[in-house]
Amino acid sequence: MISLKCRSWSVFGAVALVAASLAAAPVKALDYKEIPGLESNLPPTAERLPAEPLVVDLEAKGRATGKNGGTLHTLIGRSKDVRLINVWGYARLVGYNEALDLVPDILESVDVEDGRIFTLHTRKGHKWSDGEPFGAEDFRYFYEDIALNKELTPSGLPPFLLANGKPPKFEVLDETTVRYTWEDPNPLFLPELAKARPPFIYRPAHYLKKFHEKYGDPAFIEAEAAKTKARGWAPLHNKMDDMYNARNPDLPTLQPWMLAPGDSDRRFTLVRNPYYHRVDSTGQQLPYIDKVVMTVADGKLIAAKTQAGESNLQARNLSFSDITVLKQGEAQQHYTTALWPNSKGSEISILPNLTVKDPVWRELLRDTRFRHALSLGVDRTLINRTLFFGLGKEGNDTVLSQSPLYEDEYRTEWANYDPEQANALLDEIGLTKRDGSGTRLLPDGRPLEIILETSGERQVEEDALELVGENWKDLGIKLFVKPSQRDNLRERAISGDLVMSVWTGFENGIPTSEMPPSDYAPTRGDDLSWFAWGDYYETAGKGGEKPDWKPAARLMELYESWLKSTSKEERTEIWEEMLQIHADETIHIGLVSEVPQPVVINGVQNVPLTAIYGWDPGAQFGMHRMDEFFMAD
Structure with missing residues (x-):
């Protein structure tokens, strides 16, 4: 039986995390579908998914059930904007839904006591994009071996991991459960995990340990440091530990798409994570879209290139002043220019x-x-x-x-x-x-x-x-x-x-x-x-x-x-x-x-025509679940 575990998320006496608001499907056995074109050496879908994946009922959300496949093209103004794939993918331990509720996502559930004791439950059988287990050890590695290591984190623990200036007591309860206990309430903790750029309080320990002086082979570390021109094990580790910027294709991820090796600094191909933890109610694993291709273009030309049909989904580098020219191209290129209100307190x-x-x-x-x-x-x-x-x-x-x-x-x-x-x-x-x-x-x-x-x-x-x-x-x-x-x-x-x-x-x-x-x-x-x-x-x-x-x-x-x-x-x-x-x-x-932000939709389904466009909360496309978008025929 596949189900979404819905615990009572009581935060400081108020229900702040509502699992049901992710529109979880009713509990029933799912016939998992195989994804066409996926590498033949991968295990079948049922073995790639967690024991209890996050099951999304798209019909309950007013969306169409999609199909796996296709490539989405989009334009970015600079090479470092490839990191937006980890914003738009928006796989978070907990994240905001479109009702602005904070809900479990990567996590199966969270128990909160007195606003200061947070017990995080990961999904049994959840795997990193390389097929290795994800769980409590990845949280322990981050907290004990990265956050508390002065060579890797010389500034010390960030504010969201402190309550009244004091750190938490961190415990591993079992292979899928960790607990953070502060002496005082810490209302910063969960909202921080839901940000467009989250702190990633977990790391792929199995991958990064080989670069850590505590675990790795000194000869290997020395050779890799020389290869990457790093001045020691700590700079090397920080270079390999690239959870947000999406520039290390070897780094395992939990996001829906991951960087493929071999691209230039002008074109990036992001391919599906075959171990992603979400499925629709028909048994299809998300994301629907196989590949996202990000092409670097002069920011001043992105509106014209979008009008010419070179992007399937575009909001980045578009502004209100571009609406007129974008509208003019709709008939010829058969795209739609949606207008999403900007979530900033003021445009100016x-x-x-x-x-x-x-x-x-x-x-x-x-x-x-x-x-x-x-x-x-x-x-x-x-x-x-x-x-x-x-x-x-x-x-x-x-x-x-x-x-x-x-x-x-x-x-x-x-x-x-x-x-x-x-x-x-x-x-x-x-x-x-x-x-x-x-x-x-x-x-x-x-x-x-x-x-x-x-x-x-x-x-x-x-x-x-x-x-x-x-x-x-x-x-x-x-x-x-x-x-x-x-x-x-x-x-x-x-x-x-x-x-x-x-x-x-x-x-x-x-x-x-x-x-x-x-x-x-x-x-x-x-x-x-x-x-x-x-x-x-x-x-x-x-x-x-x-x-x-x-x-x-x-x-x-x-x-x-x-x-x-x-x-x-x-x-x-x-x-x-x-x-x-x-x-x-x-x-x-x-x-x-509330000045409208133009969002050009060209051959992509399930993109809302009316939605909030923002960074925190919102992650631009992220809160609207880009992994549920799919390519039209």
């Missing part, structure tokens, strides 16, 4: 740097009235109509309507176009003096000229800022847009020279209360809004500055409270207060959200 977000070192600018940018004035002075309707044909939603950089945490006021507060009120606020601050051109003067006599820096990567940002500049000119503010490079932008944030920048909005605009609110508090040193505060948190006070602005300090208090929370209700309250602070303070000046 203006970011005042609240930790800028210039004391005059620091005081002004931290004045809530100034940020309100800047926001009220932007005609978002004009931007939406001019750049996005009115298809986006005007408002703040915040959670979207698809999030269960959404409230209208989060999007609309201080986001209406009211230049009269904006001017009144600027006068109230005391910025009443002007120069001969009508530009307001800063308290030290300098003209109120904002140098807003961009990464220079998106023309739509510069087009939007041109409109913003015209709006702000009516307020007596001059805006100068300074295109730069991504690395230079971050360096200027680190040095404190950055006054204001533009970026896309919050990465996760569709959070649930169970997802960590790390982007909404100063927790990261790479955040252009408050580098010094984020650096202080990341370095445990050794760098940066302790938040000395009341709203930022409160956001950090709330974030710390979320890390210690023990119920869904508590976490919801924390999220709501954090979102309200952002709405009240206008920390980011969002412009337009």
Whole structure:
């Protein structure tokens, strides 16, 4: 009998992981089908699958039952984007489904006690892509021999493996079961495992041990290090340990597709993993598609190449501005251009740097009235109509309507176009003096000229800022847009020279209360809004500055409270207060959200016409289960 074991996943008192939401098939005996064209030396399907594979009832999900075979072609803008196969494949220990529930996938089940004891059950008989067993030893090898090894991981355990700064007790209970026990709740643990780029807390121990000084033959390690120009066993091991980047074809995987050897840096062939753990309810092993071929092309030409029919499935390197040309090619090439709403909090977000070192600018940018004035002075309707044909939603950089945490006021507060009120606020601050051109003067006599820096990567940002500049000119503010490079932008944030920048909005605009609110508090040193505060948190006070602005300090208090929370209700309250602070303070000046992302579908079935396009959560195509897509005749 084949079934999906559905345990009760009670996390901190709330049901956060719902096995049934993967649309598991009813328990019944399956007649496993053999895949046409598969290598003849492989065992039959029944012997390749786990004893209890994950069985998906596609009819219950409103999808068609597919068929094995075919090659999907797609275009990438750079060779390192081959790693997207491990994003789109989205085989995770636990992962998000389209309802944003966290569900078991590679794992058969997880038991959670008190939010701090996590028992992970792997599937009996599950195998790596080379046919070797996958189980508890692979978790032990990662934790004890990689994560705790200072030569391989000099930075120590990552934050998601620490609770209140303390590591877990790790135990192997049997060949298929491991347990992590923390003294305090660790709500970061499971969401981290579901990311587009997961931490891979397991490794193919049978493959990597030969490169580890503890297990491997010294002569072999020395020879392999010389061959790859590695300076020792640890750099060699790290080079071979390539779970995310997909550049080592010899590394076993659990993903639906794996890199085939022999390709160039311009063309990559990913072939099916014959030991993949998912099947449909008719007994066909997933993925349906045999091969995914990724061809490197100039990013500026990908829209034209897609229009010419050179891609079966394309969203990468396409933007809203490409929709018109893509629509023009539909009739001739017989493809469909679907429009998926982007899951970012805003398509374009203006970011005042609240930790800028210039004391005059620091005081002004931290004045809530100034940020309100800047926001009220932007005609978002004009931007939406001019750049996005009115298809986006005007408002703040915040959670979207698809999030269960959404409230209208989060999007609309201080986001209406009211230049009269904006001017009144600027006068109230005391910025009443002007120069001969009508530009307001800063308290030290300098003209109120904002140098807003961009990464220079998106023309739509510069087009939007041109409109913003015209709006702000009516307020007596001059805006100068300074295109730069991504690395230079971050360096200027680190040095404190950055006054204001533009970026896309919050990465996760569709959070649930169970997802960590790390982007909404100063927790990261790479955040252009408050580098010094984020650096202080990341370095445990050794760098940066302790938040000395009341709203930022409160956001950090709330974030710390979320890390210690023990119920869904508590976490919801924390999220709501954090979102309200952002709405009240206008920390980011969002412009337009839910701008459609074009997704070209050419000869591929089961691709949804309407879906969220995002990175975390979402993994772009991953959350929509690319392993269930299949090629049309």
